[in-house]
Amino acid sequence: MNSATVQHPAPQTEPTPVGNGAAPQGGNSLHDEVLVRLRDYIVEGNLEDGARVPERQLCDMLGISRTPLREALKVLAAEGLIDLLPNRGARIRRLTAQDIAELLDVMGGLEALAGRLACERISDDEVAAIEHLHHQMYGCYLRRDLHGYFQCNQAIHHHIVAAARNDTLTASYAGFANRIRRIRYAANLDRKRDRWSEAMREHEAILDALHRRAGAELSDLLFQHLRNKQRAVISHLTDGPALQPD
Amino acid sequence: MNSATVQHPAPQTEPTPVGNGAAPQGGNSLHDEVLVRLRDYIVEGNLEDGARVPERQLCDMLGISRTPLREALKVLAAEGLIDLLPNRGARIRRLTAQDIAELLDVMGGLEALAGRLACERISDDEVAAIEHLHHQMYGCYLRRDLHGYFQCNQAIHHHIVAAARNDTLTASYAGFANRIRRIRYAANLDRKRDRWSEAMREHEAILDALHRRAGAELSDLLFQHLRNKQRAVISHLTDGPALQPD
């Protein structure tokens, strides 16, 4: 970890300091940090769809050798973020319209589950926190702050999932959210008014059901909410620009 | 792949022929084959819970070097099958009662989704195939063939998931099923009569709803089915021996 005590002669390229100032996040060793950094880098959309990712370049960029990098690439491939072609390197996974539709359906299923479980387990404080986010989101909606709206919306959904108190569910949901986040960024560029207000209304109903701890109803609302989003995204991708905020 | 054309002098240990006679399954290269073999080996319960898995031993067993093995281990850790402790090697992941409860809830959520989607998309032929499996399973139930029942039951659930026509869902479901399969094997040893007949009745209702393409109803039936199973498994794990067949 200490760049002063490298075992072998360091590569001629100046090694980028691995830690970006932050403390060791969740990772075990150097390899995990590479994994986290690479995942974030991809998820945030820094690489084009289908772009070739030469190992050597990434090694220089991260200041490590190919061994830990390839381990990280294997994991990212297993997570579905990249494709690993036999003797031809890694490519950023290109999401087809069907991929996106499938992902949103699965996330809908998981959120539906989360809603059901959350109603059994959520505390009043947690509901209040979500309600606060909801009001905040409404403010963003009123002043047409799409980015803020987006952040609040995402936070609300993650809070509901977290309230289910199921770490397996949380991790799985986060994985799918990662896979689709690049798209969400892209979709974020444009906005379609009618879907936006529709999404707001759906969120009102979701919050109401959560208040009443109406598990089955909330479950259905969340699934339909994702289904509507799916419809909007898919029509955007096929028909052309004009998009949903949620 | 050809063991006669190894590049470097082969290790002194006789390399186990990598291909177990089967054709290249889904894997790309040697590394993927190792991954598949290791995963199967673990999933089928050949290793004790929490057992240490020395890299060297596995290398000799598979006749490969540590590099591709470690890549496979990283993937298996990401899949949740093993734990990778910082400087202390790999251990078979020990599933707590909570882990199992969480897994069954998530699988219930995914099956609920699958049921909903399947009702929109399933063909008459597929329903007929599932019905056939159901009758076969009923036969196993009558003659107390727990193993056969188990196989049929698993096949039915996988068929329903497949009928949802969502590869993302299918892959995710298979991953969770893998994580819990070891437990199912263990649970398979004992049988508890009343849960068995209860599960049979639930399956009757599931098949009926599928026939009628009653998506919402099927969705709920599948979730409750898994919830009941969860209850049975957990009580088995905490109270002691006596178990559910499904």
Added chain:
DNA sequence: CAAGTTATTTATGAATTCATTTTACGATCG
């Protein structure tokens, strides 16, 4: 001049090597 072919360069797959950390064993001391 264009198309096919071959040689060169580059990148990937996998084994080996080196350094560090952990674990096991044995000696010494209380």
Added chain:
DNA sequence: CGATCGTAAAATGAATTCATAAATAACTTG
């Protein structure tokens, strides 16, 4: 006699090296 410390052996993390497959460039030929 038991416990603790120190040393040796083993295992892991990571870099390097070697061989092969792919991509590119140059060359030849029709």
